[in-house]
Amino acid sequence: QKEVEQDPGPLSVPEGAIVSLNCTYSNSAFQYFMWYRQYSRKGPELLMYTYSSGNKEDGRFTAQVDKSSKYISLFIRDSQPSDSATYLCAMISGANNLFFGTGTRLTVIP
Amino acid sequence: DTEVTQTPKHLVMGMTNKKSLKCEQHMGHRAMYWYKQKAKKPPELMFVYSYEKLSINESVPSRFSPECPNSSLLNLHLHALQPEDSALYLCASSQLAGDTGELFFGEGSRLTVL
Numbered sequence: 001q002k003e004v005e006q007d008p009g010p011l012s013v014p015e016g017a018i019v020s021l022n023c024t025y026s027n028s029a030f031q032y033f034m035w036y037r038q039y040s041r042k043g044p045e046l047l048m049y050t051y052s053s054g055n056k057e058d059g060r061f062t063a064q065v066d067k068s069s070k071y072i073s074l075f076i077r078d079s080q081p082s083d084s085a086t087y088l089c090a091m092i093s094g095a096n097n098l099f100f101g102t103g104t105r106l107t108v109i110p
Numbered sequence: 111d112t113e114v115t116q117t118p119k120h121l122v123m124g125m126t127n128k129k130s131l132k133c134e135q136h137m138g139h140r141a142m143y144w145y146k147q148k149a150k151k152p153p154e155l156m157f158v159y160s161y162e163k164l165s166i167n168e169s170v171p172s173r174f175s176p177e178c179p180n181s182s183l184l185n186l187h188l189h190a191l192q193p194e195d196s197a198l199y200l201c202a203s204s205q206l207a208g209d210t211g212e213l214f215f216g217e218g219s220r221l222t223v224l
Contacts, residue, residue, distance in 0.1 A: 008150065043114070043200050043215030044153065051168075088152055100152030 003027055006089055006101030010031075013110050019076040023089035023101045024056065030091040030099075033065050035074045038086045038103065048074065079108045116201050122222045125191060126218035131219045133184040133201030139214070141207040142184040144176060145200040147218070153200055153222045159184060160207035 003023040003040055006023045013019055021035075034053055036044035048063040050056045050072075056063045062075040072091075114135045123129050133142065143151035158166035159178040175180050175187040175194075184201055198220050202213040 039200075041218075041220070043202070043217050044213075045215065046212060049212060098155070102152055103150070105150075 002081045004091055004101045006090060008102050010105040010107060012033055012086070012109060013079055013080060014093075015079060015108055015110070017079050019074075019083070019106060021074040021076075021087050021089075021104050023091075024070055025091055025099075027091075027092050027093060027099075028067075028070065029093045030064075030070075032092040033063070033072050034090040034092075035061075035063055036088040036090060036100075038088060040085075041070050044088055079082045081108045081110050084108050113203055114203055114214050116199075116216035116219050118219055120183045120220050120222075122224065123188065123191065125193075127191075128189045130188065131186040131201075131221075132197055133186075133216055134182055135203045135214070136182055137203065138181075139179060139203035139205055140205065141204045142178065143202040143213065144174075144184070144186050145202060145205075145215075147156050147198040147200055153189075157171065158207060159160070165207060188221070191221075194219055196223045 004023055004025045013035050035048040037047050038044040050065050053065050053067045060077045064073040072089055084107045086103040086105045088103040092097050119134045143158050144156040146156055147153045155168050156170045157176045162178045162181055173190045177185040198218040200218045201216045204213050
Protein backbone atom coordinates (compact mmCIF):
# COMPACT_ATOMS: atom_id res chain seq x y z
CA GLN A 1 0.00 0.00 0.00
CA LYS A 2 1.31 3.44 -0.91
CA GLU A 3 1.92 5.92 1.89
CA VAL A 4 -0.28 8.52 0.16
CA GLU A 5 -3.15 7.74 -2.20
CA GLN A 6 -4.53 10.32 -4.61
CA ASP A 7 -6.94 9.83 -7.50
CA PRO A 8 -4.98 10.83 -10.64
CA GLY A 9 -8.11 11.97 -12.47
CA PRO A 10 -8.28 13.59 -14.95
CA LEU A 11 -11.02 15.79 -13.56
CA SER A 12 -12.91 18.22 -15.83
CA VAL A 13 -15.32 20.81 -14.45
CA PRO A 14 -17.12 23.86 -15.90
CA GLU A 15 -15.93 27.31 -14.93
CA GLY A 16 -17.47 28.44 -11.65
CA ALA A 17 -17.83 24.93 -10.22
CA ILE A 18 -16.64 23.89 -6.79
CA VAL A 19 -13.76 21.44 -7.07
CA SER A 20 -12.96 18.84 -4.43
CA LEU A 21 -9.57 17.13 -4.47
CA ASN A 22 -8.72 14.43 -1.96
CA CYS A 23 -5.93 12.31 -0.57
CA THR A 24 -5.87 9.48 1.92
CA TYR A 25 -2.90 8.24 3.84
CA SER A 26 -1.97 5.29 5.97
CA ASN A 27 0.83 6.57 8.20
CA SER A 28 -0.48 8.15 11.38
CA ALA A 29 2.96 9.76 11.88
CA PHE A 30 2.20 12.37 9.21
CA GLN A 31 2.01 15.74 10.92
CA TYR A 32 2.12 18.40 8.21
CA PHE A 33 -0.03 18.48 5.10
CA MET A 34 0.48 20.50 1.95
CA TRP A 35 -1.09 21.07 -1.43
CA TYR A 36 1.11 21.95 -4.38
CA ARG A 37 -0.10 23.15 -7.79
CA GLN A 38 1.90 22.25 -10.88
CA TYR A 39 1.21 23.82 -14.23
CA SER A 40 2.26 21.93 -17.33
CA ARG A 41 6.03 22.02 -17.84
CA LYS A 42 6.59 24.01 -14.62
CA GLY A 43 7.77 23.14 -11.12
CA PRO A 44 5.30 22.61 -8.26
CA GLU A 45 4.17 25.70 -6.32
CA LEU A 46 3.09 25.53 -2.68
CA LEU A 47 -0.61 26.45 -2.31
CA MET A 48 -1.57 25.49 1.23
CA TYR A 49 0.27 24.26 4.33
CA THR A 50 -1.61 22.93 7.35
CA TYR A 51 -0.72 21.23 10.59
CA SER A 52 -3.75 20.37 12.60
CA SER A 53 -7.12 18.85 11.83
CA GLY A 54 -9.68 21.38 10.64
CA ASN A 55 -10.01 23.90 7.86
CA LYS A 56 -7.67 26.55 6.51
CA GLU A 57 -8.91 29.09 4.01
CA ASP A 58 -6.96 31.27 1.58
CA GLY A 59 -9.07 33.13 -0.94
CA ARG A 60 -10.92 30.62 -3.12
CA PHE A 61 -8.96 27.70 -1.64
CA THR A 62 -9.84 25.73 1.49
CA ALA A 63 -7.68 22.92 2.85
CA GLN A 64 -9.28 20.42 5.17
CA VAL A 65 -7.52 17.83 7.31
CA ASP A 66 -9.22 14.97 9.15
CA LYS A 67 -6.51 13.11 11.03
CA SER A 68 -8.94 10.64 12.56
CA SER A 69 -9.96 9.46 9.07
CA LYS A 70 -6.48 10.04 7.57
CA TYR A 71 -8.06 12.13 4.85
CA ILE A 72 -7.22 15.56 3.46
CA SER A 73 -9.07 17.69 0.94
CA LEU A 74 -8.58 20.81 -1.11
CA PHE A 75 -11.67 22.75 -2.18
CA ILE A 76 -11.56 25.34 -4.93
CA ARG A 77 -14.54 27.71 -5.11
CA ASP A 78 -15.60 29.56 -8.26
CA SER A 79 -13.06 27.60 -10.30
CA GLN A 80 -11.35 29.44 -13.16
CA PRO A 81 -9.65 28.19 -16.33
CA SER A 82 -6.38 29.41 -14.78
CA ASP A 83 -6.86 26.77 -12.06
CA SER A 84 -6.25 24.06 -14.68
CA ALA A 85 -3.17 22.25 -13.42
CA THR A 86 -2.07 19.12 -11.57
CA TYR A 87 -2.63 19.29 -7.82
CA LEU A 88 -0.29 17.28 -5.62
CA CYS A 89 -0.95 16.57 -1.98
CA ALA A 90 2.14 16.10 0.19
CA MET A 91 2.76 15.10 3.79
CA ILE A 92 5.63 15.14 6.21
CA SER A 93 6.31 12.49 8.80
CA GLY A 94 7.94 13.12 12.14
CA ALA A 95 11.30 12.24 10.57
CA ASN A 96 10.87 15.15 8.12
CA ASN A 97 10.41 12.83 5.15
CA LEU A 98 8.19 14.36 2.49
CA PHE A 99 5.75 12.12 0.62
CA PHE A 100 3.86 13.28 -2.46
CA GLY A 101 0.59 11.92 -3.81
CA THR A 102 0.51 11.04 -7.50
CA GLY A 103 -1.29 14.28 -8.37
CA THR A 104 -4.77 14.98 -9.80
CA ARG A 105 -4.97 16.64 -13.20
CA LEU A 106 -7.72 19.28 -13.21
CA THR A 107 -9.17 21.04 -16.26
CA VAL A 108 -11.61 23.93 -15.82
CA ILE A 109 -13.60 24.43 -19.00
CA PRO A 110 -14.61 28.02 -19.88
CA ASP B 111 13.53 37.52 -5.11
CA THR B 112 11.53 34.34 -4.45
CA GLU B 113 12.76 32.41 -7.45
CA VAL B 114 14.70 29.26 -8.00
CA THR B 115 16.33 29.47 -11.41
CA GLN B 116 17.31 26.37 -13.34
CA THR B 117 19.36 26.09 -16.51
CA PRO B 118 19.13 24.77 -19.10
CA LYS B 119 15.36 24.42 -19.51
CA HIS B 120 15.85 21.62 -22.04
CA LEU B 121 18.78 19.28 -22.57
CA VAL B 122 19.27 16.46 -25.04
CA MET B 123 22.31 14.25 -24.56
CA GLY B 124 23.73 10.99 -25.73
CA MET B 125 24.63 8.17 -23.39
CA THR B 126 28.35 8.96 -23.60
CA ASN B 127 28.01 12.72 -23.01
CA LYS B 128 28.89 14.66 -19.87
CA LYS B 129 26.61 17.57 -19.03
CA SER B 130 25.53 19.58 -16.00
CA LEU B 131 22.30 21.02 -14.70
CA LYS B 132 22.50 24.24 -12.71
CA CYS B 133 20.29 25.74 -10.03
CA GLU B 134 20.48 29.10 -8.28
CA GLN B 135 18.50 30.77 -5.48
CA HIS B 136 19.01 34.09 -3.72
CA MET B 137 16.50 33.70 -0.90
CA GLY B 138 19.14 32.86 1.70
CA HIS B 139 17.83 29.32 1.94
CA ARG B 140 20.28 26.86 3.49
CA ALA B 141 18.75 23.64 2.13
CA MET B 142 18.68 22.71 -1.55
CA TYR B 143 17.25 19.66 -3.22
CA TRP B 144 17.28 17.71 -6.48
CA TYR B 145 14.11 15.88 -7.47
CA LYS B 146 13.38 13.74 -10.51
CA GLN B 147 9.89 13.71 -12.01
CA LYS B 148 8.69 11.32 -14.69
CA ALA B 149 5.54 12.06 -16.70
CA LYS B 150 2.32 11.84 -14.66
CA LYS B 151 4.27 10.89 -11.52
CA PRO B 152 5.07 12.89 -8.39
CA PRO B 153 8.56 14.27 -7.80
CA GLU B 154 11.04 11.77 -6.34
CA LEU B 155 13.75 13.00 -4.01
CA MET B 156 17.33 12.44 -5.18
CA PHE B 157 19.62 14.57 -3.01
CA VAL B 158 19.44 17.06 -0.15
CA TYR B 159 22.12 19.59 0.70
CA SER B 160 22.02 21.30 4.07
CA TYR B 161 24.47 24.15 4.70
CA GLU B 162 26.32 23.13 1.51
CA LYS B 163 26.89 19.60 2.76
CA LEU B 164 25.25 16.53 1.26
CA SER B 165 22.84 15.25 3.89
CA ILE B 166 20.65 12.83 1.93
CA ASN B 167 21.40 10.66 -1.09
CA GLU B 168 18.36 8.52 -1.92
CA SER B 169 20.46 5.67 -3.35
CA VAL B 170 20.90 7.54 -6.62
CA PRO B 171 23.21 5.88 -9.20
CA SER B 172 26.71 7.38 -9.37
CA ARG B 173 26.11 8.58 -12.95
CA PHE B 174 24.37 11.49 -11.17
CA SER B 175 26.82 13.58 -9.19
CA PRO B 176 25.59 16.58 -7.17
CA GLU B 177 27.71 19.54 -6.19
CA CYS B 178 27.00 22.56 -4.01
CA PRO B 179 29.72 25.17 -4.67
CA ASN B 180 28.13 27.72 -2.33
CA SER B 181 24.91 28.43 -0.49
CA SER B 182 23.20 29.84 -3.60
CA LEU B 183 24.24 27.29 -6.21
CA LEU B 184 23.50 23.64 -6.78
CA ASN B 185 24.73 21.57 -9.72
CA LEU B 186 23.91 18.11 -10.96
CA HIS B 187 26.62 16.54 -13.10
CA LEU B 188 25.46 13.90 -15.55
CA HIS B 189 27.62 11.21 -17.12
CA ALA B 190 26.88 7.96 -18.94
CA LEU B 191 23.13 8.31 -18.50
CA GLN B 192 20.58 5.83 -19.76
CA PRO B 193 17.43 6.57 -21.80
CA GLU B 194 15.32 5.76 -18.73
CA ASP B 195 16.94 8.74 -16.99
CA SER B 196 14.95 11.02 -19.29
CA ALA B 197 12.76 13.11 -16.98
CA LEU B 198 12.11 16.57 -15.57
CA TYR B 199 14.79 17.40 -13.02
CA LEU B 200 13.57 19.83 -10.40
CA CYS B 201 15.68 21.87 -8.04
CA ALA B 202 14.09 23.16 -4.84
CA SER B 203 15.16 25.11 -1.80
CA SER B 204 13.86 25.71 1.71
CA GLN B 205 14.93 27.87 4.64
CA LEU B 206 16.32 24.87 6.48
CA ALA B 207 16.53 21.16 5.74
CA GLY B 208 13.76 20.53 8.24
CA ASP B 209 11.34 22.80 6.33
CA THR B 210 10.69 20.11 3.76
CA GLY B 211 7.08 21.16 3.38
CA GLU B 212 7.81 24.73 2.35
CA LEU B 213 9.79 24.01 -0.75
CA PHE B 214 10.34 26.54 -3.51
CA PHE B 215 10.74 24.72 -6.81
CA GLY B 216 12.38 25.86 -10.00
CA GLU B 217 10.73 25.31 -13.38
CA GLY B 218 12.85 22.25 -13.99
CA SER B 219 15.29 21.05 -16.62
CA ARG B 220 13.72 18.64 -19.07
CA LEU B 221 16.32 16.02 -19.92
CA THR B 222 16.17 13.64 -22.88
CA VAL B 223 18.79 10.89 -23.12
CA LEU B 224 19.13 9.35 -26.56
